[in-house]
Amino acid sequence: MIKWIFSLLLLFTSLWGHAHEALFEALDVANAAEAHLKWYQKGDRWTFDNRYEERRDEILPLLEALGYFEAKEASKTHYDYAVVLGALHAAVQKRIDHLVAEYNRGVRFDTIVFLTGKRPVHPEKEVGFTGTETTVMIQVWNTTPMPEELRTLPLIIIDAPPLPEQGRPTTESTLLAWLEENPKPGSCLFFSSQPYVICQDTIIRYILPPSFEIETIGPEGGRNLPLAVLLDTVARGFYWSELLLQKDLR
Incomplete structure (x- = not known):
């Protein structure tokens, strides 16, 4: 110890x-x-x-x-969970694209998890979408080209409520909402996007119990x-x- x-x-x-x-x-x-x-x-x-x-x-x-800013790729070839962290549409698209790229690179998952929630769609930054962040993530998933084997994997959607002060869920509140569902501990590949990978990885490690194996990756970006x-x-x-x-x- x-x-x-x-x-x-x-x-x-x-x-x-x-x-x-x-x-x-x-x-x-x-x-x-x-x-x-x-x-x-x-x-x-x-x-x-x-x-x-x-x-x-x-x-x-x-x-x-x-x-x-640099892209982060998975270090293993199999994980129990691929967990996509919620965000505005542009970041969600990048994260799901990165998940598909990792799958095409040979990385496999048993279950897909969306950690998202009831954040209202942003009228300027998410033009063309209606509803909430959750509906945006589902629409992006349904319209992103990917192998059929990936699309048909079990999908768990954590639709967390907004926090009173923020008016939306946070990374930590969606993690806590997932834990309330009593998920079976296992290896987790979290999908963030740069420049947030380091920070979100730290939040995840703080919130989740040690029975979960954690790795956080994401596409390059953030320089602008x-x-x-x-x-x-x-x-x-x-x-x-x-x-x-x-x-x-x-």
Whole structure:
């Protein structure tokens, strides 16, 4: 147990340490706690204040070095679950396309899970869709070209309710809604998209019990997002990594 915790601490240091020190120095913050205070923004990403954009050319290479933009592929060839994380339509399409690409690459799953919910369709960012995020995901799944063997796999849809403050579900609330269904523990390949893979992987590891084997992947992307969104994602990763570390040290 002590050896395992020590390995976790080494992993935490290697992932969030040296490269983030360069980021801290560039943006004049002392540590992860101060970075979270300065970079985290409440609300939906498209409502964020546009901060730090004048530093884009300096900051993007540092985020690139941290792995926020590169594609992530599955490390194994079989998983009990392929779990697609909900999002706006454009991101959902990328995630399902990546799932199909992984299947075509030889990765197999027993069951598909959509972690989504009753977020109303965004009138500007999801033009042509009606209903909720859940109906968008179902429509994308039904219209995306894929092998018939993949399309006919069992599909579980977690249609989580919106949280009162956000007006929509979150990554963590959809995970908790799935756990309420008492899924059989097993190996899970989660489908996110960049630049959110690292942060969402940390949230998943915090929420799910250790009986679930977790891996999170996604297609490349994120380089053109506002720097405020990118730094907010880094800040959220700090927050959830600290919670995960505290949980595993209990």
